[in-house]
Amino acid sequence: MKVLVAVKRLVDYSVKVRVKADHSGVDLAGVKMSLNPFDEIAVEEAVRLKEKGSATEIVVVTIGDKSCQDSLRTALALGADRAIHIETSLETQPLGVAQALKALVERESPELVILGKQAIDDDCNQTGQMLSALLGWPQGTFISKLTVKNKEIEVIREVDGGLETLQMPLPAVLTTDLRLNEPRYATLPNIMKAKQKPLEILTAEALGVDLSPHLKTLSVSEPPGRKAGIKVETVDQLIDKLRNEAKVI
Amino acid sequence: MALLLIAEHEKDTLSPATLATLTAAKEFSVPIHVVVMGSSVKKVADDAASHEGVEKVWCVEDPALSYPIAEQMTKTLVELGKSYEFILAPSTTFGKNLLPRIAALLGVAQLSDVIKIDDNKTFVRPIYAGNVLATVRSDDPIKVMTIRPTAFDRAAPGASKASIEAYAFKKPEQPTATFVKLEQSKSTRPELTSASIIVSGGRGLQNKENFTLIEQLADKLGAAIGASRAAVDAGFVPNDYQVGQTGKVVAPSLYIAIGISGAIQHLAGMKDSKVIVAINKDPDAPIFQLADYGLVGDLFTLVPELISKIGK
Ligand SMILES: Cc1cc2nc3c(=O)[nH]c(=O)nc-3n(C[C@H](O)[C@H](O)[C@H](O)COP(=O)(O)OP(=O)(O)OC[C@H]3O[C@@H](n4cnc5c(N)ncnc54)[C@H](O)[C@@H]3O)c2cc1C
Numbered sequence: 001m002k003v004l005v006a007v008k009r010l011v012d013y014s015v016k017v018r019v020k021a022d023h024s025g026v027d028l029a030g031v032k033m034s035l036n037p038f039d040e041i042a043v044e045e046a047v048r049l050k051e052k053g054s055a056t057e058i059v060v061v062t063i064g065d066k067s068c069q070d071s072l073r074t075a076l077a078l079g080a081d082r083a084i085h086i087e088t089s090l091e092t093q094p095l096g097v098a099q100a101l102k103a104l105v106e107r108e109s110p111e112l113v114i115l116g117k118q119a120i121d122d123d124c125n126q127t128g129q130m131l132s133a134l135l136g137w138p139q140g141t142f143i144s145k146l147t148v149k150n151k152e153i154e155v156i157r158e159v160d161g162g163l164e165t166l167q168m169p170l171p172a173v174l175t176t177d178l179r180l181n182e183p184r185y186a187t188l189p190n191i192m193k194a195k196q197k198p199l200e201i202l203t204a205e206a207l208g209v210d211l212s213p214h215l216k217t218l219s220v221s222e223p224p225g226r227k228a229g230i231k232v233e234t235v236d237q238l239i240d241k242l243r244n245e246a247k248v249i
Numbered sequence: 250m251a252l253l254l255i256a257e258h259e260k261d262t263l264s265p266a267t268l269a270t271l272t273a274a275k276e277f278s279v280p281i282h283v284v285v286m287g288s289s290v291k292k293v294a295d296d297a298a299s300h301e302g303v304e305k306v307w308c309v310e311d312p313a314l315s316y317p318i319a320e321q322m323t324k325t326l327v328e329l330g331k332s333y334e335f336i337l338a339p340s341t342t343f344g345k346n347l348l349p350r351i352a353a354l355l356g357v358a359q360l361s362d363v364i365k366i367d368d369n370k371t372f373v374r375p376i377y378a379g380n381v382l383a384t385v386r387s388d389d390p391i392k393v394m395t396i397r398p399t400a401f402d403r404a405a406p407g408a409s410k411a412s413i414e415a416y417a418f419k420k421p422e423q424p425t426a427t428f429v430k431l432e433q434s435k436s437t438r439p440e441l442t443s444a445s446i447i448v449s450g451g452r453g454l455q456n457k458e459n460f461t462l463i464e465q466l467a468d469k470l471g472a473a474i475g476a477s478r479a480a481v482d483a484g485f486v487p488n489d490y491q492v493g494q495t496g497k498v499v500a501p502s503l504y505i506a507i508g509i510s511g512a513i514q515h516l517a518g519m520k521d522s523k524v525i526v527a528i529n530k531d532p533d534a535p536i537f538q539l540a541d542y543g544l545v546g547d548l549f550t551l552v553p554e555l556i557s558k559i560g561k
Contacts, residue, residue: 016513017377026381094349095358122376123494124361126349129319133350136423138320141346144488154429158488159342160442160497162433166318168426178495179482214358218371218384226520229541231532235554238526241542246524248446248503249470249559 001148001170003046003055004110005080006101007039007062008092009071010121023219035071038116040078041176044183045146046114047079054148057081059108063092063100063211069199076194077186083199084108088211093122096204096211098130103207105135110171112153117142117175128175138168144179250334251280251304255326255351257317257343258285261292263300265443266339268403270396271300274337275404276366280304284329284416286322288315294413301407311418319347320425325418327354333391335369340395340498348395357389364400378494378517398442399500399521434487436474441490444473446503449492449519452479453508453529453548460485462552463507469560475499475519477509493518508548511536528552 011017012034017026035043049055060080062068065087072083086100105113118125132139140146140155144163147154157164158177186194204211232238242249254274257264263271263283274281283297284307297306307329313321330336330351338344340362352359364382365373371386372394441447448470450463460480467474475497476490492499494517504522509515511527511534519525520539527540530547537543544551 011377013514017380019381026377093358095353095356098353118495120378120494123378124359125345126352126359126361129346129349130353130359132320133323133353138424138426139346139350140426141319142342157342159346159431160489162431162487162489164431165429166426167429169424172426178478179488214387214389215360216386216388218386220376220381220383223375223379223382223520226525226539226541229525229537229539229543231537231543231545235544235551235558238542238544238555239559242503242524242526246503246541248524 001055001112002057002059002110003049004105004108004113005042005046005058005060005075006115007043007060007071007075008036008119009033009062009064009068010036010119013037013120019220019222023221025220035074036116036119038118038176040183041178041180042114042116043075043078043080044181045176048181049148050079059084059110061086061104063088063097065089072199073194074186076197077191078184082197085199085201086204086207087201088204090211091213092211093213093215094124094126094130095214098127098134100204100207100209100211101131102134103209112170113173115175117177128173132173135173138172140166140168140172141175142177143174144177146174251282252277252335252337253330253333254281254283255338256283256285256297257339257341258293262296263293265403266341266398269398269401270337270339271302271404272401273366273396275302277335277369279334282307284309286314288312298411298413299406299409300404301409303411306411306413307416308413309416309418316428317343318426318428319350320421322347323350323354324421326351328419329416331355336391336393338395340397344395348393352393355391357391357393358387360385360387360394362397363394364397378513379520380513397498399498434489438467439473441473441475442497442499445501446470446472447475447499447501448472448505449475449509450480450485450507451477451509452483454480454485457485465556466552469556477515506536507552509536510534
């Protein structure tokens, strides 16, 4: 089984981003960038499928400018076999990305596509569902467990009401939740080896897709902050404040 | 031109998140149609029809819809949705799972987690775990969006009576996932996203046994229980208790965070609570920067004291 994993490079989860003075966007100058944590989990799951003998080849893909090749190298160091970079200088948005991935799926014919459930910069949580709909393949989103059974898979999804189990035939599209696995760290020898693995560069034009954004960000701002609270010394004081000042109990 | 609201329902009524989405829908000042899908949804349709502002309710019934599988619902919703100008669904796991599919097949973008409607093409939504708010414009012919339920009040049932019409189910042509089971965490406590008080525990509780402290305090207050990701990962509580960027977003009148440090991903899910209380032994824990009332100390002495005194 060939597995395609889609990844995105973005601001590291530990960074508290700042809005630019002119409110045109978020200041990314000198900020630490990483592989989206959910995508790291997607790569890890594919690698585990290969280690178990269910997957034969792992192809990792990203869409973005040249700097995104970092995240492809990271995925290769974690165990992906080869990488594809769809190069664009446009801002990537879920619909365009899903359309590009569909074109790539038609070229690569994987049996399983794994994506992170959301990118932690735009927090959209859309691309996997869009890809599934465009391909007409079944989807398993927000999954915390994957079991491959021949030409079928079973997934456990994290939903608002608890844990949902679904079964579906392959090919299928999956998106990862945080508890699916704990990604390994890339070892130094594997980081070195990743530099030798194949990385192909494509353009959206070559795939016949239009990546032009549909949504325009007019401005960004910081949310209204909360006014600083107080420290109370004792449990009695806390109860008094909640009862008589905040009047919430 | 009109607005289509895709209803999420539980038992015989619209879900609370759907009611909040209805309030958001009213801001567009266009006729609102609600679509209800299921194997037998007469009662839900009646509930939807009783809400002020709803002009029509579409009823789609088929045995294949007995459990909401996104692929089963897609074709019908794309067919129905293409004659609307706006398509809305709540930003719950139901809406997030389904709505991007509809947008993709209509060839338009989707906006996630809209918290404010500036005008009929300009919307505000949180990005970067809610640390930034983006004002976004869509020029697509159909605006498809999920609404963050905590940002809008829930619509109350009115005395109105919208028309209810059947709409034919369009069976998907391609393979779909099939439902096996749903493991629900059983609880007699209020539901997390609609509770007015939430007591939330983190890694500081150390283990599942100690987490009963959170439960006891919650029961004294008639509160729901929440948790940080660390507490869920460690198995203290089930996944659906997780509050945060990738869990549930809540905005109760009182949120009590116990043994939770206040990582940005956790704050993303609770910082719009009316009153925040933090109990933590580390005076520098980031949670204190947004807590209205902070109590520094060992939770293992403070929480039992709180439990014994608060009910009195
Ligand atoms: C992509 C991504 C998404 C994430 N999504 C979420 C999310 O949705 N929700 C979420 O919660 N997290 C999320 N996280 C994880 C988040 O970054 C933090 O790791 C997590 O919130 C920490 O949980 P915690 O506060 O319980 O644990 P810790 O950070 O370990 O804090 C424990 C706290 O307990 C206090 N403590 C310990 N013992 C005592 C005691 N005896 N008395 C009093 N206080 C005590 C400590 O001082 C400390 O402040 C996400 C992370 C990533 C990378």
